[in-house]
Amino acid sequence: xxxxxxxxxxxxxxxxxxxxxxxxxxxxxxxxxxxxxxxxxxxxxxxxxxxxxxxxxxxxxxxxxxxxxxxxxxxxxxxxxxxxxxxxxxxxxxxxxxxxxxxxxxxxxxxxxxxxxxxxxxxxxxxxxxxxxxxxxxxxxxxxxxxxxxxxxxxxxxxxxxxxxxxxxxxxxxxxxxxxxxxxxxxxxxxxxxxxxxxxxxxxxxxxxxxxxxxxxxxxxxxxxxxxxxxxxxxxxxxxxxxxxxxxxxxxxxxxxxxxxxxxxxxxxxxxxxxxxxxxxxxxxxxxxxxxxxxxxxxxxxxxxx
Amino acid sequence: xxxxxxxxxxxxxxxxxxxxxxxxxxxxxxxxxxxxxxxxxxxxxxxxxxxxxxxxxxxxxxxxxxxxxxxxxxxxxxxxxxxxxxxxxxxxxxxxxxxxxxxxxxxxxxxxxxxxxxxxxxxxxxxxxxxxxxxxxxxxxxxxxxxxxxxxxxxxxxxxxxxxxxxxxxxxxxxxxxxxxxxxxxxxxxxxxxxxxxxxxxxxxxxxxxxxxxxxxxxxxxxxxxxxxxxxxxxxxxxxxxxxxxxxxxxxxxxxxxxxxxxxxxxxxxxxxxxxxxxxxxxxxxxxxxxxxxxxxxxxxxxxxxxxxxxxxxxx
Ligand SMILES: Nc1nc2c(ncn2[C@@H]2O[C@H](COP(=O)(O)OP(=O)(O)OP(=O)(O)O)[C@@H](O)[C@H]2O)c(=O)[nH]1
Ligand SMILES: Nc1nc2c(ncn2[C@@H]2O[C@H](COP(=O)(O)OP(=O)(O)OP(=O)(O)O)[C@@H](O)[C@H]2O)c(=O)[nH]1
Ligand SMILES: [Mg+2]
Ligand SMILES: [Mg+2]
Numbered sequence: 122x123x124x125x126x127x128x129x130x131x132x133x134x135x136x137x138x139x140x141x142x143x144x145x146x147x148x149x150x151x152x153x154x155x156x157x158x159x160x161x162x163x164x165x166x167x168x169x170x171x172x173x174x175x176x177x178x179x180x181x182x183x184x185x186x187x188x189x190x191x192x193x194x195x196x197x198x199x200x201x202x203x204x205x206x207x208x209x210x211x212x213x214x215x216x217x218x219x220x221x222x223x224x225x226x227x228x229x230x231x232x233x234x235x236x237x238x239x240x241x242x243x244x245x246x247x248x249x250x251x252x253x254x255x256x257x258x259x260x261x262x263x264x265x266x267x268x269x270x271x272x273x274x275x276x277x278x279x280x281x282x283x284x285x286x287x288x289x290x291x292x293x294x295x296x297x298x299x300x301x302x303x304x305x306x307x308x309x310x311x312x313x314x315x316x317x318x319x320x321x322x323x324x325x326x327x328x329x330x331x332x333x334x335x336x337x338x339x340x341x342x343x344x345x346x347x348x349x350x351x352x353x354x355x356x357x358x359x360x361x362x363x364x365x366x367x368x369x370x371x372x373x374x375x376x377x378x379x380x381x382x383x384x385x386x387x388x389x390x391x392x393x394x395x396x397x398x399x400x401x402x403x404x405x406x407x408x409x410x411x412x413x414x415x416x417x418x419x420x421x422x423x424x425x426x427x
Numbered sequence: 428x429x430x431x432x433x434x435x436x437x438x439x440x441x442x443x444x445x446x447x448x449x450x451x452x453x454x455x456x457x458x459x460x461x462x463x464x465x466x467x468x469x470x471x472x473x474x475x476x477x478x479x480x481x482x483x484x485x486x487x488x489x490x491x492x493x494x495x496x497x498x499x500x501x502x503x504x505x506x507x508x509x510x511x512x513x514x515x516x517x518x519x520x521x522x523x524x525x526x527x528x529x530x531x532x533x534x535x536x537x538x539x540x541x542x543x544x545x546x547x548x549x550x551x552x553x554x555x556x557x558x559x560x561x562x563x564x565x566x567x568x569x570x571x572x573x574x575x576x577x578x579x580x581x582x583x584x585x586x587x588x589x590x591x592x593x594x595x596x597x598x599x600x601x602x603x604x605x606x607x608x609x610x611x612x613x614x615x616x617x618x619x620x621x622x623x624x625x626x627x628x629x630x631x632x633x634x635x636x637x638x639x640x641x642x643x644x645x646x647x648x649x650x651x652x653x654x655x656x657x658x659x660x661x662x663x664x665x666x667x668x669x670x671x672x673x674x675x676x677x678x679x680x681x682x683x684x685x686x687x688x689x690x691x692x693x694x695x696x697x698x699x700x701x702x703x704x705x706x707x708x709x710x711x712x713x714x715x716x717x718x719x720x721x722x723x724x725x726x727x728x729x730x731x732x733x734x735x736x737x738x739x740x741x742x743x
Contacts, residue, residue: 158464161458161464161663162464162465162663163663164662164663164664167455167458167459230660230695230698231536231538231695231698231724232535232536232537232538232658232695233536234535234536261724262572263540263541263544263571263572263573263575263576263579264568264569264570264571264572264573264574264575265568266568267567267568267571267572268566268567268568268569268571268572269567269568270567270568271567271568272567275567316695316697316698317698318697318698318700319697343536343660345534345660345661345662345664345668346660346661346662347461347660347661347662347663347664347665347702347704347705348458348459348460348461348662348702348704349461349659349660349698349699349700349702350660352700352702353698370534370535370536370631372631372634373534373631373632373633373634373664374631374632374633374664374667375664376663378662379662398535398565398566
């Protein structure tokens, strides 16, 4: 999955550097080139890559540093620390509280997988014996309500929506009120796909958010996205208070590196990943164990704990 | 006159050494515009090879020589080698008393059904009767999505006093897509519907069973046109998507009738600003033309590719 291949090529690059008889700027340059290439192939944002390389370079002063192992260790550690920074956010994700209504709103680009993931998340909580439900606040996309309805019925999850009301904020508010009264724990609000170039769509997102006052807004990102991710993620994050990211479609071939810029742009952690079209294809994601696993792919374990 | 200047200024040779840094910058620039890394590298390498050893006048720096050479290459990649003229081919099919059949395929959520509906709108505007075949029998709401579009399109036709209509052919969920398409085509032949638009379920390109099912649908129904729908948002994956969709179709077709993707619909073009590199990646891999560009979520948001403006966006 994400970064797995990447981990391998980076580990190799670092190992190659470690085993080179001399260690000078040339060797460092070569290593950074290999790493950049691997990151570029995985769609990682080009600015983030530049930053990563600069940060690593800054740590190394060839004049001052003593020769040998020390330098290499410092670089190895720097490389891995910088990689961790790519997937990690400083913010802790919102933790739903059982016995209270937790309103979670989904936002994202068109077709990124919001509706599917909403159903998956509701199902995830339902299986853990939480009272979970779905609200369809997408009045734009043809068949959107039917999509949620069919998913919900199949999974036995209560849902709310309307064929006649055109204002998503109204539906969202009505649905949340209804489910709060009925003492649901997890109230998930699905919204239409949108993009930063259309102001009206962003205004609508803000209206829905204001109408339901969500505890958490989740930004859904397709793993195959390329260099356009950053600008979109940033625009979403500038408009509403994004608290977490879900990267979808990781069952495919995509490395998901493009979606990582959503972590940097929103300052929010990845909380789940989508790994298929079926309702159980959702996995919790924690960056720490993930990065550790990534690092475990070479014999460079323990570098980071120092 | 030109050669005189050449000798006077000493016409320096373009070498690998002075090309390298310029090409490196160009490659990075293209990747930043969302051209797949591999393809950006190939393009720059090709340009490098063609320029190496040539002499340059001192008037133009290496950078501008490289830039204009890249510009030429990008333009040629985007310029269709073959014209896909759907309206003309529909007319031909009409004369042969059979429906013109288009299959839409691609990975999940890229805009197949929406852009199918936009193309339907365009066909209706041109007085062709259409039948949509609901062959996505998997994704929740897929059938209702097309049904909604059918109602909207027909009421628009009525309001504007036009007579062509669109119908939906559906067999519900869980059915074999190849059979649903076949039934829709058969019915259209019988009732003289001009065009059949076959919507298919989204699938990941390395999901073998689903790719085989798509190839089966295509070989079984032998459509006039197979359109690959890809979104402008996609990064390096575009390469893998297109080559695997193409390959799956080729694997299932017989030697006499090799089959592949006939054209591309590039969607969500309105969401990427100037990061339009996916257009290059997709055409480079297939050599097939971008037949339509999706530029929004309404029926009218369907355009032809403007090659020079895409190239300009890539180079700014
Ligand atoms: N393979 C795979 N497909 C997925 C995954 N998540 C979603 N999809 C598919 O992606 C497509 C789009 O998903 P939707 O949930 O409709 O996306 P959306 O963001 O709600 O779309 P809009 O509401 O139109 O913006 C569907 O075909 C889903 O089945 C995933 O993790 N893996
Ligand atoms: N901004 C923009 N959105 C688009 C465009 N084309 C499609 N969309 C949106 O993308 C989302 C997904 O579109 P669909 O047509 O359902 O995609 P699909 O490929 O049929 O999806 P699946 O059948 O689930 O694989 C919808 O919200 C569309 O409105 C486009 O050109 N621009
Ligand atoms: Mg949706
Ligand atoms: Mg569809």
